[in-house]
Amino acid sequence: MRKFKPQPGFVVQAYRYALDPNARQEAALGSHCGAARAAYNWAVGWVEASWWQRRAEETYGTPEKELTAWRPWSLPTLRKRFNEAKHTDPRFAAWWEENSKEAYNTGLANASAAFDNYAKSKNGKRRGKRVGPPRFKSKRKARLACRFTTGTIRVDVDGRHITLPRLGRIRTHEPTCDLLTHVQAGTARILSATVRHERGRWFASFQVEVKRDLERVARPDVAVGIDLGVKTLAVLADSTGEIRTVPNPRHYEAALKLLRRASRTVSRRQGPDRRTGGKPSRRWEKANATRNKIHHRVANLRTDALHKLTTSVAAEYGTIVVEDLHVAGMLRNRRLARRIADAGFGEISRQLDYKTRRRHATRVIVADRWYPSSKTCSGCGAVKAKLPLHMRTYTCDACGLVIDRDDNAALNLAALAANAVTGTGVAGDQDTAPAALKPRGADRKTRTTRTASAGRAGGATLPHQRQTETRDRPHTEALTLW
Known part of the structure; x- marks a missing residue:
C-alpha cells in the first residue's frame, strides 16, 4: 500500500459494514463491549463517591475547607486511577487482561464526556434540554459498543475481512472494496473503528480521512x-x-x-x-x-x-x-x-x-417553524387565519385558487429560494418587487395579510428564512438571519 499523503480536500467520513463473526469472535466482541460498560460504571462510581462523601460531611457540620476534595473526571485522570485500581479491584482483577485496553478507554472516555455535559448544562453553557448527572449503565439495557483508536486497524486486501486489535481477523457480511480502493490508492487513512451491536447483528464503522472531490448536481x-x-x-x-x-x-x-x-x-x-x-x-x-x-x-x-x-x-x-x-x-x-x-x-x-455537503454549489434553506406554508396561497399570497388539518384541499378566498394542501405548501417553500432576492415567500410573487416591511411580530399568530408586502428593502432575508449559503465551502452551518 502507498503511504498516505495529506492533501487539501480531505474530509472525515464513516464507512460502515455488517460483520459475520464466528462464535469465538462474537463472544470476544461482547466481552469488549462489556468491559467498556464496566469501566464506565467504575468511573461514574469513583467520581460520585466524593460527591456523596462531601454531602455526608456537610450534615455533620464539617467546615468547607475540611471537606473531601472533589475528584476530577478528566480522561487522563480517570485512566491513571483505573490503571491503579484494575489490579486490586475484585471487579476487574480476574479478567481485565482478556480485553484490549481500548475497551476500557472507551468507557472512561464516555464517562468523562458525560460529566462534561452535565457540568456545562448545569452552568448554562450547553444548549438543549437540561442534562442530569451520569447514571450507571444496566447490563440488560446498555448498548454494546467499543471504539478502537490504536493498534492494528485495517481492511484486508481480500476485501472481505477486517482486522481489529485483540479481536483479530473478522469476516464482513458485505465487501469492503470501496474503502479498500481508497486506502490502496493512498487517498484515505483510517482514524478509528467502532464495533456496535444493533438490529440483531454486529457492525464495524471506520472513521476515515478520505479525499473527496465535490460532485455537481444535475x-x-x-x-x-x-x-x-x-x-x-x-x-x-x-x-x-x-x-x-x-x-x-x-x-x-x-x-x-x-x-x-x-x-x-x-x-x-x-x-x-x-x-x-x-x-x-x-x-x-x-x-x-x-x-x-x-x-x-x-x-x-x-x-x-x-x-x-x-x-x-x-x-x-x-x-x-x-x-x-x-x-x-x-x-x-x-x-x-x-x-x-x-x-x-x-x-x-x-x-x-x-x-448536501458533498455537492458543489448547493445550499439548504430551513424555513422557520412558524412560517405558514400551508395557510398561504401560492397564487396571490393571501393567508388564511385557520386551516384545520382535516382540510386537504386549499381554497383561496381572494383569488379562488383550488389546490391540494401539500402541493400548495411545497410551492410556497420553493418560493422561499426562488424569491430570495425580493425577500417574499409566496410562489405567485416571483416577479413582484418588494414593498414596505410588515414583520409578523413575535406573537406567532398567523395574520390574514399578503406576504408579498413583507419584502425587505435591499433583499434581506425574512424572519421565516434560515439559510445556509455556499461560499468557499459547498455547505456551511445553518445560520439564522434574524
Missing part, C-alpha cells in the same frame, strides 16, 4: 421545496412548477399484523422476572428473537427508503428548502405519533444536511 439552478407529511411522505415542488409526490411506504403499519401475532406469542411464554431474578425460558427467548427480527426488518426498510429519497434530492437540486418541524412536539399527539415516528421526519432533515 440541476444546480433549480430550487425545490419539500413538504413532509403522513398521508404522503413528501411533496417536492421545484421552481419550474413541477410537482412530484413521494408516497409514504408505512413500513411499520405493514408489519403491524405480524408484530401483534409475535407479541401475543411472547406474552404466553415465561419471560424474565426482575423482581425474583427469574430467567426466561428458551421458548420465550426464541419467540422474542422472532419478534425482534420483524422490528429490525422494519427499521432497515425505513432506513433504505429514506436514504434513497434524500440521495436523489441532494443529487438533483442546487437549492433545497425544508421545514423546521418540531418533531418532539408532534409525537405528543397520541393519534398521529405512530405514523409520524414511522415517517422519520427528523432523519430526512439530518440526511439532507450532510449529503
Whole structure:
C-alpha cells in the first residue's frame, strides 16, 4: 500500500459494514463491549463517591475547607486511577487482561464526556434540554459498543475481512472494496473503528480521512421545496412548477399484523422476572428473537427508503428548502405519533444536511417553524387565519385558487429560494418587487395579510428564512438571519 499523503480536500467520513463473526469472535466482541460498560460504571462510581462523601460531611457540620476534595473526571485522570485500581479491584482483577485496553478507554472516555455535559448544562453553557448527572449503565439495557483508536486497524486486501486489535481477523457480511480502493490508492487513512451491536447483528464503522472531490448536481439552478407529511411522505415542488409526490411506504403499519401475532406469542411464554431474578425460558427467548427480527426488518426498510429519497434530492437540486418541524412536539399527539415516528421526519432533515455537503454549489434553506406554508396561497399570497388539518384541499378566498394542501405548501417553500432576492415567500410573487416591511411580530399568530408586502428593502432575508449559503465551502452551518 502507498503511504498516505495529506492533501487539501480531505474530509472525515464513516464507512460502515455488517460483520459475520464466528462464535469465538462474537463472544470476544461482547466481552469488549462489556468491559467498556464496566469501566464506565467504575468511573461514574469513583467520581460520585466524593460527591456523596462531601454531602455526608456537610450534615455533620464539617467546615468547607475540611471537606473531601472533589475528584476530577478528566480522561487522563480517570485512566491513571483505573490503571491503579484494575489490579486490586475484585471487579476487574480476574479478567481485565482478556480485553484490549481500548475497551476500557472507551468507557472512561464516555464517562468523562458525560460529566462534561452535565457540568456545562448545569452552568448554562450547553444548549438543549437540561442534562442530569451520569447514571450507571444496566447490563440488560446498555448498548454494546467499543471504539478502537490504536493498534492494528485495517481492511484486508481480500476485501472481505477486517482486522481489529485483540479481536483479530473478522469476516464482513458485505465487501469492503470501496474503502479498500481508497486506502490502496493512498487517498484515505483510517482514524478509528467502532464495533456496535444493533438490529440483531454486529457492525464495524471506520472513521476515515478520505479525499473527496465535490460532485455537481444535475440541476444546480433549480430550487425545490419539500413538504413532509403522513398521508404522503413528501411533496417536492421545484421552481419550474413541477410537482412530484413521494408516497409514504408505512413500513411499520405493514408489519403491524405480524408484530401483534409475535407479541401475543411472547406474552404466553415465561419471560424474565426482575423482581425474583427469574430467567426466561428458551421458548420465550426464541419467540422474542422472532419478534425482534420483524422490528429490525422494519427499521432497515425505513432506513433504505429514506436514504434513497434524500440521495436523489441532494443529487438533483442546487437549492433545497425544508421545514423546521418540531418533531418532539408532534409525537405528543397520541393519534398521529405512530405514523409520524414511522415517517422519520427528523432523519430526512439530518440526511439532507450532510449529503448536501458533498455537492458543489448547493445550499439548504430551513424555513422557520412558524412560517405558514400551508395557510398561504401560492397564487396571490393571501393567508388564511385557520386551516384545520382535516382540510386537504386549499381554497383561496381572494383569488379562488383550488389546490391540494401539500402541493400548495411545497410551492410556497420553493418560493422561499426562488424569491430570495425580493425577500417574499409566496410562489405567485416571483416577479413582484418588494414593498414596505410588515414583520409578523413575535406573537406567532398567523395574520390574514399578503406576504408579498413583507419584502425587505435591499433583499434581506425574512424572519421565516434560515439559510445556509455556499461560499468557499459547498455547505456551511445553518445560520439564522434574524
